[in-house]
Amino acid sequence: MAKDDPTELDALSHQIIAELQRDGRASFREIGKRLRVSPATVRARYSQLRRNGIIEVIAIPNPWRMGLDFHATVGLRLRPGSTEGAVAVLAKKREVGWIGLLITGYDVMFEVAMSDSHAFGQFKEALWAEIPGFIGADVFAMWDVRKFRYEFRTTERDAAGRRRPSGTARSRKSRNTEN
Numbered sequence: 001m002a003k004d005d006p007t008e009l010d011a012l013s014h015q016i017i018a019e020l021q022r023d024g025r026a027s028f029r030e031i032g033k034r035l036r037v038s039p040a041t042v043r044a045r046y047s048q049l050r051r052n053g054i055i056e057v058i059a060i061p062n063p064w065r066m067g068l069d070f071h072a073t074v075g076l077r078l079r080p081g082s083t084e085g086a087v088a089v090l091a092k093k094r095e096v097g098w099i100g101l102l103i104t105g106y107d108v109m110f111e112v113a114m115s116d117s118h119a120f121g122q123f124k125e126a127l128w129a130e131i132p133g134f135i136g137a138d139v140f141a142m143w144d145v146r147k148f149r150y151e152f153r154t155t156e157r158d159a160a161g162r163r164r165p166s167g168t169a170r171s172r173k174s175r176n177t178e179n
Contacts (some may be wrong), residue, residue, distance in 0.1 A: 009054070012037065016045050017055060024057040060148065063113035070114045072141040074124075075106035082133020083107055089131050095123060106138075117141070 009017075012035065019031045028039040028046065035042070049055045063071045078086055083101060090096050090110050097111035114120045120139075128134050 012041075013045055013049060013054075016042060017049070020046075020055065020057060064144075066113075068113040068115060070117050070120045070141065071112070071145075072120070072139050073109060073111050074140070075102075075138045076108040076110075076131070077135040077137065078107040078131070079133035079135060082131075085132035086134070089127070093127070 015035050016031060019026060019034060028042040032039040032042045046055075050057075063069075076086060086108055087099055087101070090099050090108070093112075095112050095114055097113060099108060099110045101107070102109055112120065112123070114123060124137070124139070128137065
């Protein structure tokens, strides 16, 4: 990674991220063996990627298998200037998984998992009253999730500084030999 830009990733960093996306529990030794670099190199890169906020390795629970039979994504419409206040309220709720700020349609979206729809009904009544600038909401209840993986294709820069998807225009061997 370039010292002046912590988000500028080289080929090895992209490969380590890809390996962790496949298996977040893989050891540095396993990843190093697959990428043909030392475990110490993988460990150092992993630490740098975490320190720079580029990756975070976490466990993702399955809400239905945990007895949380109501799982939904909620889109909120808010009055202008109230987004940060709404996010502050949502961030304190243990039932809320992630919170996203949107450009169009809704102002904020979030994920919620609860024991059942009755519990959500009570939760939302109190929540709507607590959120500053609340105008309305749409609830998208899910009965199952068929894919839940984050395998983002990142971009690398070529020799001329142009962005291109990682893993293109070079052989595996040449990518493996970079720092």
